[in-house]
Amino acid sequence: MTEPLRLGIAGLGTVGTGVVKIVRQKASLLAARAGRPVVITGVSARTRDKDRGVSLDAYAWEDDPVALARRDDVDVFVELMGGSDGPAKAATEAAIAAGKDVVTANKAMLALHGQALATAAESAGRVLRFEAAVAGGIPVVKALTEGLAGNDITRVMGVMNGTCNYILTRMQATGQGYNTLFEEADKLGYLEADPNLDVGGIDAGHKLALLSSIAFGTQVDFSAIELEGIERVTLADIRHADDMGYRIKLLGVAQMTGRGLEQRMSPCLVPADSPLGQLEGGTNMVVLEGDMVEQIVLRGPGAGEGPTASAVMSDVMDIARGCRIATFGQPASGLKPPKAARAATPAPYYLRILLEDKPGALAKVAAVLGEAGISINRMRQYRHDDTTAPVLIVTHKTTRSALDGALDAMSRLDVMVGEPVALRIETV
Amino acid sequence: MTEPLRLGIAGLGTVGTGVVKIVRQKASLLAARAGRPVVITGVSARTRDKDRGVSLDAYAWEDDPVALARRDDVDVFVELMGGSDGPAKAATEAAIAAGKDVVTANKAMLALHGQALATAAESAGRVLRFEAAVAGGIPVVKALTEGLAGNDITRVMGVMNGTCNYILTRMQATGQGYNTLFEEADKLGYLEADPNLDVGGIDAGHKLALLSSIAFGTQVDFSAIELEGIERVTLADIRHADDMGYRIKLLGVAQMTGRGLEQRMSPCLVPADSPLGQLEGGTNMVVLEGDMVEQIVLRGPGAGEGPTASAVMSDVMDIARGCRIATFGQPASGLKPPKAARAATPAPYYLRILLEDKPGALAKVAAVLGEAGISINRMRQYRHDDTTAPVLIVTHKTTRSALDGALDAMSRLDVMVGEPVALRIETV
Known part of the structure; x- marks a missing residue:
């Protein structure tokens, strides 16, 4: 032609x-x-x-x-x-x-209407492609849909919102708080008109939902993503994590478990010396894991005129060359709605709690964890003022439901000050 | 169908x-x-x-x-x-x-006969694909040929021989010398039947020649690659590099310059905190740079049954889906032989020389560099035995030809002991 x-x-x-x-x-x-x-x-x-x-x-x-x-x-x-x-x-x-x-390049449209649009396109014998919707210039849709087409995909992970990663790595580097750096990102024009799309994890969640569909052959289901933004991440969390050899990232994880499809977009701790932990600033990174290929890591600019236009042209050139791949890698009409599993995979967790400085306070917390069957890997109590004591706990692997039970029980203790913070530690 | x-x-x-x-x-x-x-x-x-x-x-x-x-x-x-x-x-x-x-998956065949085979295939209306020939499970041929099809590619870099990277990172980690770790790699079955294919940089050079052709629209020209193996890299080099914040990698670099196509596969220093510097063991990494996309980094297993079979299946699935891309991204009949430029791009260099421990020895070396127009960025003299003094020099940016002139002049100095070692420092 x-x-x-x-x-x-x-x-x-x-x-x-x-x-x-x-x-x-x-x-x-x-x-x-x-x-x-x-x-x-x-x-x-x-x-x-x-x-x-x-x-x-x-x-x-x-x-x-x-x-x-x-x-x-x-x-x-x-x-x-x-x-x-x-x-x-x-x-x-x-x-x-x-x-x-x-x-x-419209991740929001596809995350919410991708199944209907892809079905319509395929019924009409047309293609609907979206490389630019996920991770900017990184050809991750192509890598997953085509490059790993011979794999059962086991897990997809990614840092896919450059603005959040910018804020989090600047907090780490400058010691400035979330609010200050949110304002800095705003001044630099890094934030969406509705900033909650960025810092609330929604934009990155849209992207994860699209990758999930390709990876696991399921209908896009944005509503099933467990979504948590970075607004509650404090400088103290970043420092404590650093002390223990971790970085905090807004990390998306999708994996098929025995209980169903788990999709999470939330602040997580990752090892500081892992590729994800080392990712600085507005750069994006996606980790693709398959049963044959083991692990592929892709890194590149997640936004900007050149990178995003490059991704648009990847799709255009495919069409020009006669490559006509189904939107989600297989006919949309055959995709099943996923059975959603909320945080089924056990993981270690990072807990930050503030206790009243009274004798026995820590013992009460430890008892609650013990009763929930959660064992403690590391615990640190930090210097405190006259009335309260911040305590940091890293648990051994536990389920989110066991943890939620423990957090609920803790909240009823008379020694707790404010809400505990719980962040998952992701193995990478 | x-x-x-x-x-x-x-x-x-x-x-x-x-x-x-x-x-x-x-x-x-x-x-x-x-x-x-x-x-x-x-x-x-x-x-x-x-x-x-x-x-x-x-x-x-x-x-x-x-x-x-x-x-x-x-x-x-x-x-x-x-x-x-x-x-x-x-x-x-x-x-x-x-x-x-x-x-x-045959990099050697394509590096030497790729132009003829691709021309024959395309004349017959058939495709010849080779994802598995480069960087194992990493879908780099696809990323470059298709994902970045809207870019003028400016540079391609990569660590594409896992065995060499294994030896070099083990030297760094264990303090054992090249020969010991060469034997270890041999025992582990990491070496080709002809080990020179690995440690001589030939295997990685084959891969670079293939990526060059796609990147720059030129005929594969393996003979134009400046090839240098890792056999001469010593533990001392690795330690000196480490001292200055660098790692030594067998790095392939292809870039189009005003003077022609530069293709090098040689031990280089890269910043220890860069993605390439952090790459450990048998893992491969390819860096693709384009005028629109800026920089994409791909990392994954460079060999092994699963990863390589995954790459083979990527090509098979493309054909099954009706995606029929030309071997080198555009018709082979239209590819021009590249004009080869030998190390045209200026770079800083690492020099390690051994001098007789006599007054004025260092001054003579510095004078030679000065006469060649090469300025010194950093210099360290190490503890020495009674008769010789090892000296380490990091130059500012210079051309390989100026450096070769200086090395030649140095070799005629009466204070030199043995051959100087010169390694390029690659900006990443």
Whole structure:
């Protein structure tokens, strides 16, 4: 096939502009690699009159992305508007209905509607691809769907929100608190319009839900993810973790257990000298584990114009080359809803509690843990003021349900001050 | 397409046996992912009567891999025999001539004959794929060819020989010398039948030549690689490097410069706290840099039954799914021979020299460097015996040709004892 592949690009923010630049500036390279020209025929964005540093004169302009999605001269609809519903979803549905392939960077839309959209695309004989939706420039969707296609995937882990990792590693490096660094990240433009998408773990949770579906052949189920943000991580936690050779990361973990599919996105302790522990700043890292390949670690920029546009182009080039992979690696119509298992896998936990400084206080806590069948690996009591004593406990492996029982019992003790903090320690 | 994809597997060593196991044990998973069954119809190996831990009764047996390659009931010839010429090449050529697709793990064959084989395959409308030939289980060929297809690749780097990395990291960790650890690696079965393929950098050089071709759109040119093995790396070098915050790795680097394509496989110093510096044991790591994606780092097992079989299956599944990518990412007929540039990029260098312990010796060395326009960043003189003094120098950035001139001039100084050691310090 030597006919040009014609793109309609909806959304001309950072990523959309990056894609336009690549298609314009690398025309001959892309044609050599794809065996056919890749061209843009139409574009759509909210604002037409805006200097984007690149000329759009050669392209048809559509105010309405749905109209762009339906154009006869568009083969691939490239959705870079964002938002789980609204225009992005309407235009994606219109594109599929009009017989177009779709490439999107929209993790929220796919985490919530991926099953329906993929089924619609596949019924229509079209593909819906989303490399740019997960971990920016890292070709992780491709690595998992294609590179590890001969594996039963056993676990997927990742640090997939650069803003959270930036805040956490800056807390570690500068000794500044969460609130200060949240404000710094905001000033640097690192936060989403709704910051809770970042610091609440939602954005990273969307990404994990997509990888889970590919890994385990199940329908995307964002609602089943155990979600916990980084807002409650304190400088004290980061320092205590460091003392014991750990780093705190907003870590996503998906694994199939005997009791069902476990999906978690939460602050975890990981060994400071592991690849995940060493990951600094806004960089992303995904760890893929399969029964044949053992463990693959992928690291790269999780956001930004160039990296995200690079990922969009990976999907575009696949389509140009005639590679048409199902959205989640196998037909969406055959994917089953996962049976969700909440934190079924035992793990050691880090506990930080504040006790009233009275005789016997620590014994009461230790007794509660003992009654719950949780044994203590390490315990440290820190210097305290006149009335309270901070205590740090690292448990041996236990289940989340046993731990929750113990935390509940602790909260009824008369020596507890405030809520205990419990963070999972993930083996990597 | 729902017809089974039929494999003929030639070579039933570790990797071939691993592929047989995957196809047998994961039949339904592979069929779900590929949209069609993947089956084995025939096999070939040197020895038929050998317990491989898996039954071959259901498959046709061919003593001659060429006969297997020509069978009517084979769609994909899977070449896992190894060896750059001989039966592997003959059978690969026969498969292409008979209209079969080929999947191979044979880096030596492709590094030496890849251009001719890829041209033949593409003329016949067939594909020749080699994910398993580079960095074992890491899907690096896919990441580079497809994942980064929208990038001008600027540099490819990698630690791609696990045996060398094992020896070097064990030297660091145990304080044992090269010869002792070479013997240890031999006993553990880590060395090729011809160990020079490993420790001489040839095996890793083959892999680098293949990645270079994809990255820069040039014909594979193994002969243009500047090749240096790890045999001359001493414990002293490892310790001195460590003192200054570096690790020594057998590092492959390919980059396009204004003067041509630079391809090097040699022991280099890399920062101890960089991902490459932290890489321990037999693990492989590849760093891919592109103008859009910035930097992607891939890490995983570089060898072994499971990981290598996983990589073979990646290619097989691509073919089963109808993804037919050109061997080097674009038509082989259009690839140009690269203009080779020998170490054109300036870099800092590590020099270790042994001087006679006489007044003015160091001044003579410093004068030689100064005359060559090479400035010194750091210099340390170590404790010495009665007659000689080991001196360590880290230069500022200089070209290899300036350095070679200086080394040549040094060798004529009357204060030098033995040959100086010069290792490049690679910025990562």
